[in-house]
Amino acid sequence: xxxxxxxxxxxxxxxxxxxxxxxxxxxxxxxxxxxxxxxxxxxxxxxxxxxxxxxxxxxxxxxxxxxxxxxxxxxxxxxxxxxxxxxxxxxxxxxxxxxxxxxxxxxxxxxxxxxxxxxxxxxxxxxxxxxxxxxxxxxxxxxxxxxxxxxxxxxxxxxxxxxxxxxxxxxxxxxxxxxxxxxxxxxxxxxxxxxxxxxxxxxxxxxxxxxxxxxxxxxxxxxxxx
Numbered sequence: 001x002x003x004x005x006x007x008x009x010x011x012x013x014x015x016x017x018x019x020x021x022x023x024x025x026x027x028x029x030x031x032x033x034x035x036x037x038x039x040x041x042x043x044x045x046x047x048x049x050x051x052x053x054x055x056x057x058x059x060x061x062x063x064x065x066x067x068x069x070x071x072x073x074x075x076x077x078x079x080x081x082x083x084x085x086x087x088x089x090x091x092x093x094x095x096x097x098x099x100x101x102x103x104x105x106x107x108x109x110x111x112x113x114x115x116x117x118x119x120x121x122x123x124x125x126x127x128x129x130x131x132x133x134x135x136x137x138x139x140x141x142x143x144x145x146x147x148x149x150x151x152x153x154x155x156x157x158x159x160x161x162x163x164x165x166x167x168x169x170x171x172x173x174x175x176x177x178x179x180x181x182x183x184x185x186x187x188x189x190x191x192x193x194x195x196x197x198x199x200x201x202x203x204x205x206x207x208x209x210x211x212x213x214x215x216x217x218x219x220x221x222x223x224x225x226x
Contacts, residue, residue, distance in 0.1 A: 164202070
C-alpha cells in the first residue's frame, strides 16, 4: 500500500480490491456494529422511534456490514455510496447473491450527491468526514459535503457523524450554522468506545436539519416522514 492516500480514489480501489479478495467483502471502520447501532438508537430519532420506513443514506459506506445489519432490523430503504468502484461492486454482488431487497449501492462522491432535495430521513457517516477533513485546509471540502447532506435531508432529518476527533477539532460541525450550512449540531461523547481494546471513534455529532418553523439551537424529534 505504498503511497496510499485517503484522498486518492486509486488508493481506495487497490485497498478494497485486496481486502475483498481476502475477507469476503466486509470490513468495519472505527467501531463494532453493536456500538454503532446502540448509538443510533440512543441519539437518532428514526432509530430511537423505530421508524422502519425511514430512508437511510450511508455516506462513504466502504464495505461495512452496517446496511445489512440494519436491514435485518427492519430498515428496508437504504442506499450506500462510496467513490471506490471496487467497494461498490463488492456490495452489489453481495446484494445479488443474498437477494436482499431494499439495499442499493452507488459509486458517488459525497461532495456531489446525485439525489433529489429532501430524499433522506437520516445519513450515517462512519469516518467519512474524517477522511474529507484531514487538515484545516480541507474545511472547504468538508463544508461542501455538509451542505450536500443538508440539501438531501428532509426537514427534521439527521446526519450522524462518528469521528475520532473532539469538538475543538470539528468546529466545521459544531459551528456549521455560522458557516452557512443550516444544520443544528449536538456533540456527544461515546464513553463505551474507550472500553474497546483498540479504541475507535469516540465522538458522535448529530446534525439536524430544522423544520421551517424551527429557529435557534437544539434538536427537534423527527416525525414520520415517509
